Amino acid sequence: MGARLEKTARRAKAACRPLSALETDRKNKALTAMARAVRSDAARILAANAKDLKAFKGADTARGRLALDPVKLSAIAASIENIAGLPDPVGRLISETVRPNGLRIRKVGVPIGAILIIYESRPNVTADCMALCLKSGNSVILKGGSEAVHSNRALYAALARAAAAEGVPAGAFGFIDAVGAGARRAVPLLLKMDQWIDLVIPRGGEGLIREVARLSRIPVIKHFKGVCHVYVDKDADLRKAAAIVLNAKVQNPAVCNAAEALLVHRDIADRFLPRIEKELTAKGVIIRRDKKAWGQEFLDLILAVRVVKDVNEAIDHIETYGSRHSDAIVTENAQTAKTFKDAVDSSCVFVNCSTRFNDGGEFGMGAEMGISTDKLHVRGPMGLEELTSYKYVVEGDGQIRQ
């Protein structure tokens, strides 16, 4: 198996140079063809998905992530077409300066190289990653979950075939087609191949991500978990506060930017808490007032609630129990908002809006490759630009250094 994995990694590396030179037009044509292939192969993909669903033994929420249907397939195709319409991040001018000696220094976007994506359940990740990596000039190696192997295989086959017919270099897309014990053995081997793979992006539960971070010799971009807070200040507009807390908790509780904890200023706790708890309970949310709930990522209709004495105690709580993902304040007081914005060191800090907005689509980036809480390279949503590096191009007319 090691030899087969190594071959896939070598091919991904070899594809980097032709991929980085691929013209925007050709990439967009290939993406359009890939979207078409998802639609024309729909029956085959759904049949493969049915096989996965039949074998699946997990919980209902996980089954929901795995399941495809014609509407979801259509959304997958539309997402690929959307990526075709976004600006090409390769070769984009990031900045330009002319030095006193006449040198013109341009900073331009270049692909990162070969990217390994390790993910669980959701088959749409297969299509999103292939489309985002192609557009950003990177090769990609896909290692999906065993539970979705038939779905991923069918999606991959359709997309790779369509791309190849449009002249995308072989090796642009690698697929680790192992299941069970074989799949579990593959990951540690891949994570040591730092001579061919430039970046690893794990997407899934905290366990998977910690394991990848621990084993990898290749740089990893990640977030372990999303323990997101909403702090309702004494100067909050309580109507806005209620709408934001409700949205952040219940609109999609299974995702990383959903709120897991509500902090309420003590001066308004008596007015605000009964009202919001009633609204939350009506939506099926369980309120937890105990300390053990602090710092937990429930990914479910559960909310930790704490009364704090002021914004500073809220900031300290977020620093101690948060995960530096997405944290919000609701206040009409500009000074309090500033204190919070300056002090909270999360990938996204929100004022008077829902934590659910930490998302590539909501930021106007188009599709995203996940969200990072790291502080190197990318923080927050990872869109096309975040999938590139840069180089400096320095042009002169014979200048030498004094």
Next chain:
Amino acid sequence: MGARLEKTARRAKAACRPLSALETDRKNKALTAMARAVRSDAARILAANAKDLKAFKGADTARGRLALDPVKLSAIAASIENIAGLPDPVGRLISETVRPNGLRIRKVGVPIGAILIIYESRPNVTADCMALCLKSGNSVILKGGSEAVHSNRALYAALARAAAAEGVPAGAFGFIDAVGAGARRAVPLLLKMDQWIDLVIPRGGEGLIREVARLSRIPVIKHFKGVCHVYVDKDADLRKAAAIVLNAKVQNPAVCNAAEALLVHRDIADRFLPRIEKELTAKGVIIRRDKKAWGQEFLDLILAVRVVKDVNEAIDHIETYGSRHSDAIVTENAQTAKTFKDAVDSSCVFVNCSTRFNDGGEFGMGAEMGISTDKLHVRGPMGLEELTSYKYVVEGDGQIRQ
């Protein structure tokens, strides 16, 4: 020893939050005081340096890097003052967008956190790193070479004292004061402290850097070596070409952006090579025409020379034997220059100028923390902005996600 190192790392981490909140004025006042302290402590620092030099048994070039004198000390003080004059990268607005739903999204600079610098010989690195990290709101742990321990200790004492008197938080500057076997044991221990240290920057020879990259659990920004090329095309202005080759090789052969190889188009080899070889030889440069010289980092007055059949062979040579650091083309042909600029994937690609310009000062960044050939986070010179990450600050008026 482990306990002492852990204490230093914990203090560096604890200093991150107060440091990130330090106002620009206060940082600049502290930097000005630090520059003053270098001048007022000059006698003590030079006496410490004399001790290091007395014990030093290495080569003359290495001794040159270790040696301080009043002129060098004055340059160190001036460099700190220069950093005081640069814009504060913390809190700077990187980009701003307003979404259709009215959300205002700002991307703002934030410090990375606690940075460990591992370096050899040059005592000026101690001062540069302290000044750059303070200005960028990061805490720093300094692990200098044993051969410079007295010089580093004296510089550190002067700088840390001056900064503390200006209200810089304790823990902003950590100093690993071990020598010999103790120092060698300290590095692997520090490289495992990823709960407190956010980034490692090794500066020194390839051996040191590979060792750090191999042992580190903390992200590392680095370049292993600088194998830089100058390609002289058939359409080159040979006067410019000669000046550039000479400058890239001899102006400072011991540094990473000096040229190690000259590639010459076969159509002009007969005209150009005798002339440039004569000039190089007159400066003491040894010419090596053998294949074994390809890909070597000489850091000395030695130059590999190869005749190539065209720009594509030059590009292939650079891809195979280069280190993705700094590579130049000399040509008056815009199409050939474009081919080279697009295909060569080095941190800096130069057209008609010397590779020696890959430098933070020459780029207008002020002082630099080294040069990266990595493709994640920073590539090329690492100045103040490159020592920061960012966060998104999203402001609304009650928006929730649909």
